[in-house]
Amino acid sequence: MAAAQVEAPPIREYPVIPILAHDAMAGSKPYVASEKINEAIGFPGQLVENWQARAVEKMGELLGKYRSLRVFLDACVHCGACTDKCHYFLGTGDPKNMPVARQELVRKVYRRYFTFAGKWFPKLVGAEDLTESVLEDWYKYFNQCSECRRCSVYCPYGIDTAEITMAAKEVMDSIGMGQKYTNEIIGKVHRLGNNLGLPGPALADTLETLAEEVREDTGVDVRFPLDEEGAEVLVVTPSADFFAEPHVYSLIGYAKVFHAAGIRWTLSSRASEAGNFGLFIGNYAQMKAIAARVREAALELGVKRIVVGECGHAWRVAYSFWNTLIGPFDFLDSRYPVPQHICELTYDLLRRGAITLDREKNDHRVVTFHDSCNVARGSGMGGMPRGQFIIPRELIKAACNHFHDMAPETIHEHTFCCGGGGGLLTDELLDLRVKGALPRMEALARVVEEHGVNFMATICAICKAQFSKVLPYYKFEMDMIGGVHQLVGDAIRLGRND
Amino acid sequence: MSALTVVYACLFYAATAVLVAGLAAKIALYARTPAPLKIPTTPAPASRGGVALRMFREVALFESLFRANKWTWLFGWMFHVALLLVLVRHLRYFIEPVWGLVALAQPAGVYAGFAMVAGLAGLWGRRFLVERIRYISTWSDHLMLALLVAIGVSGLAMKYLARTDIVAVKAFMLGLLRFDWQPLPADPLLLVHLALVALLMAVFPASKLVHAPGVFFSPTRNQADDPRERRHVAAWAEG
Numbered sequence: 247m248a249a250a251q252v253e254a255p256p257i258r259e260y261p262v263i264p265i266l267a268h269d270a271m272a273g274s275k276p277y278v279a280s281e282k283i284n285e286a287i288g289f290p291g292q293l294v295e296n297w298q299a300r301a302v303e304k305m306g307e308l309l310g311k312y313r314s315l316r317v318f319l320d321a322c323v324h325c326g327a328c329t330d331k332c333h334y335f336l337g338t339g340d341p342k343n344m345p346v347a348r349q350e351l352v353r354k355v356y357r358r359y360f361t362f363a364g365k366w367f368p369k370l371v372g373a374e375d376l377t378e379s380v381l382e383d384w385y386k387y388f389n390q391c392s393e394c395r396r397c398s399v400y401c402p403y404g405i406d407t408a409e410i411t412m413a414a415k416e417v418m419d420s421i422g423m424g425q426k427y428t429n430e431i432i433g434k435v436h437r438l439g440n441n442l443g444l445p446g447p448a449l450a451d452t453l454e455t456l457a458e459e460v461r462e463d464t465g466v467d468v469r470f471p472l473d474e475e476g477a478e479v480l481v482v483t484p485s486a487d488f489f490a491e492p493h494v495y496s497l498i499g500y501a502k503v504f505h506a507a508g509i510r511w512t513l514s515s516r517a518s519e520a521g522n523f524g525l526f527i528g529n530y531a532q533m534k535a536i537a538a539r540v541r542e543a544a545l546e547l548g549v550k551r552i553v554v555g556e557c558g559h560a561w562r563v564a565y566s567f568w569n570t571l572i573g574p575f576d577f578l579d580s581r582y583p584v585p586q587h588i589c590e591l592t593y594d595l596l597r598r599g600a601i602t603l604d605r606e607k608n609d610h611r612v613v614t615f616h617d618s619c620n621v622a623r624g625s626g627m628g629g630m631p632r633g634q635f636i637i638p639r640e641l642i643k644a645a646c647n648h649f650h651d652m653a654p655e656t657i658h659e660h661t662f663c664c665g666g667g668g669g670l671l672t673d674e675l676l677d678l679r680v681k682g683a684l685p686r687m688e689a690l691a692r693v694v695e696e697h698g699v700n701f702m703a704t705i706c707a708i709c710k711a712q713f714s715k716v717l718p719y720y721k722f723e724m725d726m727i728g729g730v731h732q733l734v735g736d737a738i739r740l741g742r743n744d
Numbered sequence: 745m746s747a748l749t750v751v752y753a754c755l756f757y758a759a760t761a762v763l764v765a766g767l768a769a770k771i772a773l774y775a776r777t778p779a780p781l782k783i784p785t786t787p788a789p790a791s792r793g794g795v796a797l798r799m800f801r802e803v804a805l806f807e808s809l810f811r812a813n814k815w816t817w818l819f820g821w822m823f824h825v826a827l828l829l830v831l832v833r834h835l836r837y838f839i840e841p842v843w844g845l846v847a848l849a850q851p852a853g854v855y856a857g858f859a860m861v862a863g864l865a866g867l868w869g870r871r872f873l874v875e876r877i878r879y880i881s882t883w884s885d886h887l888m889l890a891l892l893v894a895i896g897v898s899g900l901a902m903k904y905l906a907r908t909d910i911v912a913v914k915a916f917m918l919g920l921l922r923f924d925w926q927p928l929p930a931d932p933l934l935l936v937h938l939a940l941v942a943l944l945m946a947v948f949p950a951s952k953l954v955h956a957p958g959v960f961f962s963p964t965r966n967q968a969d970d971p972r973e974r975r976h977v978a979a980w981a982e983g
């Protein structure tokens with residue numbers, strides 16, 4: 247395959263809805279998973295012979311299992327309210343990236359095989375057989391949806407295209423059309439405990455090096471404990487936090503918070519990954535098996551609390567699904583929410599005066615905050631309305647003197663995806679990722695111009711990796727992106743508070 | 745008893761049967777299908793009461809649509825509210841004596857007829873004028889609008905162009921309800937109007953009009969944001 251052309255669209259002063267560019271992204275698709283990758287996680291190795299019948303059968307099964315799918319496929323009235331809400335449409339102009347058009351790829355097949363109107367009047371209602379070219383479209387365009395749920399905010403029936411995408415991916419996995427990047431990572435997390443395939447001993451080494459670096463930097467012995475039985479808190483964080491930049495600075499931030507507050511904590515080599523790519527492929531069994539490692543680790547280490555690090559989709563799975571998948575958590579301390587987000591923990595300590603932040607330490611930074619989609623639209627924080635927007639911002643404001651929000655239609659529940667979520671963070675999709683970042687880049691450009699913003703904080707490992715990669719395409723510095731706990735870590739007072 | 749009366753009487757019984765049975769089947773299916781995971785689109789209310797309020801705003805005010813697109817909201821909301829008023833106005837054909845509230849709604853109902861057609865025209869116009877919406881429109885979307893417009897226009901025409909004998913119409917309708925058939929006036933406009941309404945009732949459960957019951961079953965809107973506090977488990981996903 248020739249190297250994909252990667253092209254960033256120009257940043258416009260007044261973003262307008264693009265005119266349709268038919269098939270603009272018809273050439274974009276990720277690598278198909280190899281036989282070995284698929285079989286390692288229980289999917290057929292390659293496209294099965296009677297794939298059409300098997301796919302329709304699988305669809306029927308999912309329709310019986312998920313009310314969301316059933317209702318969403320029926321209820322759409324083609325009102326078009328969602329058509330200009332997807333960052334991939336806004337960045338590419340390809341009409342099949344309009345949420346309703348994306349759904350329609352599944353809906354037309356649903357109509358054909360599962361509805362009266364589609365069986366008898368297919369032309370009239372736009373029903374279609376599941377042909378090879380339809381499957382091809384599925385593979386392309388369901389790998390151009392980051393499952394960010396922005397469309398579901400605006401749909402009058404709350405239709406969430408992410409649910410349709412997950413169903414389509416599950417159908418494709420069941421006939422051997424798995425996607426390489428995601429399925430390979432799921433294999434790794436089962437084999438080695440984390441998405442990056444970092445084995446236990448290497449992890450221990452990395453953490454030791456980190457402790458040394460912090461000691462050199464601050465003169466303080468900040469610990470990075472691994473597999474310590476009897477610790478109070480188990481921290482489950484995306485594995486990128488262990489050595490990718492800027493992720494690692496947030497990990498240092500967590501460690502400093504625990505140190506300053508005097509809380510005994512530990513990481514786990516068994517659950518050395520908060521990410522759960524089972525979500526991206528809509529596979530309940532995978533999601534559950536991946537989550538189960540966390541419960542096992544918590545029991546094994548005898549901790550009282552579980553805290554989740556800065557990772558968007560992981561937080562959605564943890565906050566919204568863990569109780570269902572691996573609960574109940576009656577063996578943990580019920581005075582704390584289970585699971586707890588690292589931002590909730592730090593915010594709580596800050597309010598109780600258990601830690602102190604010196605804002606001046608971040609005076610060289612002018613900060614804005616990028617709400618990550620899974621946190622914004624798929625979770626909550628702090629047990630308060632809109633806590634997932636308030637708490638990270640309160641932390642930033644406590645750690646920095648200069649903070650400016652981006653335009654209101656691009657933050658909070660209206661936030662734009664970074665362009666790399668949902669299992670699309672792979673190099674062969676870079677062109678799509680760059681284009682999908684356009685709406686966020688335009689909003690960023692405005693606060694850069696107006697306020698001189700030079701740092702965009704976020705609480706998601708995928709956002710951090712994605713922005714590090716795409717910022718340069720828009721002529722921004724790649725180290726503009728970082729974590730909220732990076733700021734906290736730089737501002738926190740480590741010695742005695744007296 | 746004219747053949748016409750018999751045909752229309754049968755037509756209405758059949759259409760009603762399809763509508764009721766079809767919708768009941770759909771609703772039963774939605775209710776039976778489990779929602780294994782908590783997927784409210786957040787920020788979402790944390791309590792059942794809050795969810796009820798969110799649903800009410802969604803159904804009565806089209807809150808999400810308002811945030812998405814003001815034009816679509818304007819035309820869509822205008823059409824739906826007008827339709828509601830028109831339906832209330834039409835209740836007078838089915839009840840005797842007419843309730844006070846229904847009598848009160850009569851004048852508003854007339855204006856609502858125009859608003860309804862205007863709203864539909866706006867929605868239809870968008871299907872031609874806005875490229876994105878043109879792209880997603882199917883034949884059935886256009887036909888559904890045509891059907892609704894035709895029902896509205898034929899209704900208005902009966903009021904303003906060729907008045908029909910509404911006393912006889914009421915007798916016919918009450919006769920249907922009481923299984924004591926009365927003759928139906930052979931007015932072309934009336935016949936068209938009624939036939940189209942029967943058609944609309946019959947296609948309702950098999951068309952996108954099931955968005956009406958569907959919205960109440962939408963997990964992103966009807967779930968509370970309380971996954972940490974309350975363990976949610978669906979049958980198939982247990983164990």
Ligand code: SF4
Nearest residue numbers: 332391392394395397
């Ligand atoms: S979930 Fe996000 S990426 Fe997918 S269609 Fe909706 S807006 Fe686009």
Ligand code: SF4
Nearest residue numbers: 322323325326328401
């Ligand atoms: S907003 Fe909802 S109902 Fe309207 S076209 Fe999009 S998915 Fe369909």
